[in-house]
Amino acid sequence: MVQANMMHVAVHVPSLASVSSIKPRSRTQKIKPGVVCAVFDQTVGGQLLIDKEKSKSRRRVFFLDVNPLCYEGSTPSLQSFGHWVSLFFREVSHTDPVIAVLDGEGGCEHRRRLLPSYKAHRRKFIGLLNGSQRFSRGHVGRSRQFIMDVLGKCHVPVVKIEGHEADDVVATLVDQVLQRDYRVVIASPDKDFKQLISEDVQLVMPLKDLERWSFYTLKHYIAQYNCDPHSDLSLRCIMGDEVDGVPGIQHVVPGFGRKTALKLLKKHGSLENLLNAAAVRTVGRPYAQEALTKYADYLRRNYEVLALRRDIGVHLEEEWLVERNTSNDSIILSDFFGSMQETQKVTRQNRYHFSSG
Known part of the structure; x- marks a missing residue:
């Protein structure tokens, strides 16, 4: 994995190799009433949600919004990250290029200068964590590096720009991808990305109740909100x-x-x-x-x-658009979950010794 740092931009780029394209598996999924979504390339109500001919002629590029996947509710959770990423690789993106994006340090500060109440509840939550968990800052740093290492070994470049939120980085890169005549799919539960939806930009969201990722398109948006x-x-x-x-x-x-x-x-x-x-x-x-x-x-x-910014100083690299090599996925994710189990075991033992002492 090669790490490049310039203009306060940290980009972790793994070695990418071309592999044969794998067609997504066709699956039939049930959708709960009131949930407006498409599950993979399927149909809802008898109407085709994705133009098959168009999808054959234009390749997709996925953006993976990492930060919200690392939480179980409001609790930081590497287990949640592993769960959603493994489903994402196995059921959604396959060999399509994937670009992961993380929030940079101080990413919210620009908006907080405009509006001090912006995401103020998140600051309070972090403050409570720091007050109740010793060495939490170091723990967060190690967890972030762990996540970046896992993604890198799965041949996913990770982009993190200091002073900017991941949302703005994604919005900037989306425009650059579209200029190269690709289609875009943003993998995130963040509603802010809905402002980017178009005929060429879709979302795929992790739905906890359904335990799967589900596509959300411009047609679904208009049906839900009755506006552009x-x-x-x-x-x-x-x-x-x-x-x-x-x-x-x-x-x-x-x-x-x-x-x-x-x-x-x-x-x-x-x-x-x-x-x-x-x-x-x-x-x-x-x-x-x-x-x-x-x-x-x-x-x-x-x-x-x-409004998402589209003028962040980050530039799309051609090697990020190469089909993703999936050969490492199984062993890397297996090792990841094994490490999680071992960590939980050690934590339980420490708690037991502490309470017994």
């Missing part, structure tokens, strides 16, 4: 995002609700178009008009916080 991804991002900027600590306009104008926001965005298309229109003419009822003019900077700040 850009309009939905504008809606989130108006209504806020409680999970990420982004307050909506209802915090300052209680009467401005989702129904009003949807109506205005349907007419104007985007937040910026709406704000520009409100600056020169009446676009709605007096309370909405006043809110859009008085709190325009508030809403634009929300947009800057929630």
